[in-house]
Amino acid sequence: MTTSTTESQVNDIVTKYNKLDLTKSTQNATIQVELKNANGFQSGFGDEYSSELPESTKKRFAKYGIDISKGYPERPENIITFLEDAYKIRDSANPDYIERGVNADLEKKALFAKAKEVRNLTKYVGTELVGVQLSDLNEQELDELALLVSERIVVFFRNQDLSPQNQLRIGEFFGTIERHPLAAQVPGHPGITTIWGKYNRKNADKSFKKKGGRAWHTDLDHEFQGPSLTHLHLDAIPESSGDTAWTSGYGAFDKLSPEFQKFLEGKVAIHRSAHKYYERDNILGGSKHIEREHPLVVTHPVTGWKALFVNRSHTVRIKDLEPEESQVVLNYLYDVLEKNLDIQARFTWAVPDQDRSLGASAIWDNRVSNHYAIDDYDDKEDPRHGTRVTSLGAPPVFKENSKSQREALGLDN
């Protein structure tokens, strides 16, 4: 965006509002001020990282025709600067959305018939399907997988030969693919996001001093209709680091007393975007997050179970409470999610005999979980690279007469 003003005014703006990313130049006696997007991203192949891609990623991309000759990764062509444009991307429900898993066989016979073993990582969270190739699954089996993920929070698949295109196809079956307005992507495939520590850190060395306290989060919960299932496929797997952990919103809700559950049901929480944007009419007010309201307790559309839907990274307050009350309650709920190991699962991506030419996948339900990417790997020694496909679901709702997981499964009888 450019605008004209006097040089002293420009100097004033640039110094006073140094949080705005402004540059000034003088052309034909007009002073021009350029406003860059608040996140410092450039569109296209601004960052040249393709030569540093892990070997296994390069092989996967070459095998499946992903062209990285222009650079890697790629940012969207039109990087969004203004808040109102960011809100407009998805601010109404998708009328064509089909909820997968609702009518699936409760026993998942077709899917399980393909597995050599169905291995539960913990009692209630995390299942590994051993011997299943994701790329082989038909629609009935994917439907059963959607049900399994909604019950188990996250499902894992090792030793996968999975093309980015097939990963996208699987995501499309689960819902509309999220196309992020800013995030780095696989070139030519705007629905496939790059997850790459080296790139995200901009080649900086890993700092083990960095605290991970705000690392528990839910993806894109600032969306009006946030992600239902997210699929992360790692095609470069660190030897014994870079694990991911999940915690169950079902399990956290079941930890609360019935009275406190009743207090929380029907409450609304405000969720904030990770990225920031400028208000078109108030640029000097600095950049702002997208904020959206969601029920604090949600009812899962497939299982029908109640779950806590808050996370320490993005939830900012509970509507209609005093700020101090909101903070106390939210901190307690974060503690319940984060500190109870019996409602969590941690997945180590590599196995000792890991075939480096094959990847591993995790598909999780964002609506009823928080996750934590454990940032303990060294990019130089042990690179970690993945592609992520996110399927958008329906706006979260709370249903008055729904049951908790333990109630529905009769676990306390």
Ligand SMILES: [Fe+2]
């Ligand atoms: Fe995430």
